[in-house]
Amino acid sequence: MSNRSLNGPREDPAPANEPVTIGLVARAANVSRATVSRVMNGNTKVAPHLADRVRxxxxxxxxxxxxxxxxxxxxxxxIVAMLVPDLGNPMFQGILHRLTEAAGDQNYRLLVADSNENLQEEPLLAIEARRRCDGLVLCAPRMPDEQLRELAPRLSPFVLINRELPESPAPTLTIDFSAGIRDILTHLLGLGHRRLAYLAGPDTSASNHARLETLRTSAGKEFDLVELPCGAAFADGHSVADQLVDIDVTAVIAYNDLVAFGVLSRLHELGISVPAQMSVVGFDDIEFVRYTTPPLTTVSVPLDQLGPQAWSRLWALMREVTVEPDVRFRPRLEVRGSTGPAPRD
Amino acid sequence: MSNRSLNGPREDPAPANEPVTIGLVARAANVSRATVSRVMNGNTKVAPHLADRVRxxxxxxxxxxxxxxxxxxxxxxxIVAMLVPDLGNPMFQGILHRLTEAAGDQNYRLLVADSNENLQEEPLLAIEARRRCDGLVLCAPRMPDEQLRELAPRLSPFVLINRELPESPAPTLTIDFSAGIRDILTHLLGLGHRRLAYLAGPDTSASNHARLETLRTSAGKEFDLVELPCGAAFADGHSVADQLVDIDVTAVIAYNDLVAFGVLSRLHELGISVPAQMSVVGFDDIEFVRYTTPPLTTVSVPLDQLGPQAWSRLWALMREVTVEPDVRFRPRLEVRGSTGPAPRD
DNA sequence: GATGGATGAGTAACCGCTCTCTGAACGGCC
DNA sequence: GGCCGTTCAGAGAGCGGTTACTCATCCATC
Structure with missing residues (x-):
């Protein structure tokens, strides 16, 4: 491939387009490659005049x-890698953003891999991504415990986001979706609502399952629950809203803010007033929902923290110093204008 | 560092925790390393029984x-790298998402570097990122032509996004912001608006400059222009809206959809009706603005195309096949509910 | 049966850098 | 002046793969 024929006696003056490697520099400075290396890295002492020549x-x-x-x-x-199931999801974009920033401060770069919700490929992708670098931030909410546990030794060091693995040594950052849901329920029940709809996110979403489970176990005694399959985007909320009018609920809990916003928008078109006739709650507290009409009651998830926290743990792991304890982020209910007393009829 | 003492005559049964390299596999299968390599890559013929043993x-x-x-x-x-000035910007997130997807189809991974608008670091970052991989997608709208031209040979192969470099051989994808602005102007002037406000984005934004320039050169004869420094986020639009009422304009052109949405929200709070009293126009056509109240008139920028198009050019460049021609994306005006005839008073 | 051409495995050089180890040079000390 | 301890540059062995080249083997051909 690089059969550079040394086609003449002259060497010094015309190095042609020989690639600029440490060897070339060494020859040019008339020192050994080791010395060039030492100068470039500056960890060992090198005589000043040699160092100058090298530089x-x-x-x-x-x-x-x-x-x-x-x-x-x-x-x-x-380099460290981050594996996500869907780069289109604002949640992962947010984590990625802050993670890149935090890692960059330590001069680490970020490699991003998107499994596109492909469960078959995911383990291979994780291994491959991990082997290309020094550590991994893994967002793989749907990977079976079994499989993840088997994979773990080959991924180490890594940090787990938004999913738990019992007895795993990997640092874990989670969000307490259940607590968020319970806060919402308390709020709505306090306002007198007794019949609620939940607009379910994708089945593929682990956080959707967490929410659903909490809702189901609470339902029955104090309130009725109607589950409506929906999705995760504006459009999903917008199109599901029509069904809400038929099922006679007074409040609706959306899978996330985007969906809630879609609902809000459609209800407005339908002439249903929020919160007078219907209360709407979101989840995530993404930036703009405080500006919707009416401003959205939602549960605030501290997304900005996830990136830096993940980095600091991974960084500790890589240096083999003690890592901070796991944290389970507690969402905070943000009561705004989209919820109000249940209409009495 | 790895002074593994071979502390006994037994070797075969207990390889301890010797790292699993190609050499280990070769020994285990009793073949040469070359053969293992050949089996793993499958490009050269290897006798079936040997191949099996290796596998x-x-x-x-x-x-x-x-x-x-x-x-x-x-x-x-x-691996290919993408350098962006601000990963928090939805525009770059969108490009990154689609680029990752497209590159992934060819089994390439994406390295992301965020210069955080730091112009000093940017060139070094670009070089470093580039050297870690096989190609670069460069979003550096503010880097001086001079500097970029000087850098170019060291970055090749690379693709330029959203900025031009005259006479550069690098494939370039741009967005014709001017055309978008002109479409908006035509639309608003047609509706009778004669006094417009522009809510400026960050100074640091090259696309803001492009918009501003087009506006300024058009202003004067047919309409008056009031420039208001603003920003790029919901909150910026929300807080700048109060100023709009004082300056007696009938229509406002926001730097982007987020800002427009902030304005919409605040105007609603102030009891100013859109579009009856004030028309509002955004820019970008991000997903949800068709669901605002009223739906936002905006200019649709085909963000989804940028990633794949950049990839296909970079990919061609890397294989040294002919690359597709540069494209300048022409935004498309989306007239929705937030614009209407200028109020007569 | 000798010869020639495939076939395919092994040898070893190489990718560009780091770092241990070796040994030369120098200075201080007795 | 000889000895020893430092200091510091160079030699060379990795890191874990790939691949050009060599060479043994086997089979077909004359």
Whole structure:
């Protein structure tokens, strides 16, 4: 491939387009490759005049050490990976954003892999992503415990987000969706609502299951629950809203804010007033829902924290220092204008 | 570091925790490393019984070739990088999402670097990111032409998004913001508006400059323009809206949809009806603005296309086949409910 | 039966860097 | 002046793969 024929006696003046490697710099500065390496990394002492020569040669040749070669030699890449089930989801985008930022402060780069909800590929993708770098942030809410546990040794060091693995040594960051739901219920029941709808997110969503389970176990005694399959996007909420009018509920709990917003919008079109005739609650507290009409009552999930917290744990793990304890984020109910007393009829 | 003392004559049954490399597999299968490599890559013929032995050994040991070592040997990493000025910006999130998806189809992974609008660091970051992989998608709208031109040879192959570099050989994808603005103007002028406000985005935004310039050159003869510094988020639009009532405009063009939505929300609170008293226009056509109240008139930017288009060009560049021509995306005006005839007073 | 051409496995160089180990040079000390 | 301890540059062995080249083997051909 690189059969560069040294086609003449002249060597020094015309290095042609020989790739700029450490060897070239070494020759140019008339020192050994080891010395160049030492100068570039600055960890060992090198005589000043040699160091200068090396730096100048490097400068002139535009030398920049190859990260790939360094990675191999050092056994360290300076990269961490994040695997998500759906990069289109604002939740993961938010985590990614903050994670990139936090890792960047330590001069680490982020490799992102999207499994696209493909459960078959996910384990292979996780392994592959992990092997390309030094650590992994894993968002794989649907991967079976069994499989994850089997995978764990090959992924280490890694941090788990938004899913638990009993007895796993991996640091774990979760969100207490149940608590969020319970807060919503308390709020709605306090307002006199006794018949509620839940607009379910995708089956594929683990957090949807968590919400659903909490709702089901609470339902029955104090209130009736109607489950409506829906989705995770504006459009889903918008189109499901028509069904709400038929089923005679006074409040609706949406899978997330986007859905809630879609509902709000459609109810407005239908001339149903919120909250006078119907209360609507979202989930996540994404940025703009405080500006909807009416502003949305929702449960605030501290998404911004997840990225940095994940990083600090992964970083600790990689340095083999003690890692901070797991945290389960407690969402906070934000009561705004979209909920009110149940209409009496 | 790995001073594994071979502390006994027994070797075969207890390989201890020796790292699983190609050498280990070779020994286990009693073949050469070359043969293992050939089996793993499947490009050259290997006798079936040997291949089986290798595969079995690999399987038992849980061998997986090291991507880093392969990268070095092959001179190919299977990674491309994307450098953005702000990962928090939905525009870049959208591009990233689709780019990851497209690259993933070819089994490439995405490395993401966020310059955080830091112009000093940007060139170094670009070079570093590029050297870690096989190609680069560069979103650096504010980098001076001069500097970018100087950098170009060291970044190649790369694709430029949302900025042009005259005479550069790099494929370039841009959005014709000017055309979008002109469409908006035509629409508003047709409705009789003669005094408009523009809510400016961040100074740091190149696309803001493009919009502003078009507006300024058009203003004067047919309409008056009032520029209001604003920002790029809901909150910015929400808080700037109060100023709108004082300056006696009949229509407002927001930097983007988020800002427009903030304005809509605040105007509603102030009891100013849209579009009867004030028309509002956004920019981008992000998903939910068709559901605002009233639905937002905006300019639709085909964000979903940018990622795949960038990938296909980068991919062509990397294979050294002919790349598709540059494209300048033409936004499309989406007239919805937030604009209407100028109030006569 | 000798020869020639396939076939396919092994050898070893290489990718570009790091780092241990070796040994030369130097200075201080007795 | 010889000895020893430092200091610091170079030699070379990795890191974990790939692959050009060599060479043994086997089969077909004359």
């Amino acid at each position: 100048q040669a490097a400068q002139e040749l535009g030398y920049e050490p190859s990260p790939v070669a360094r990675s191999l030699a050092l056994g360290r890449t300076g | 079995q050994a690999a399987q038992e040991l849980g061998y997986e070739p090291s991507p880093v070592a392969r990268s070095l040997a092959l001179g190919r990493t299977g």
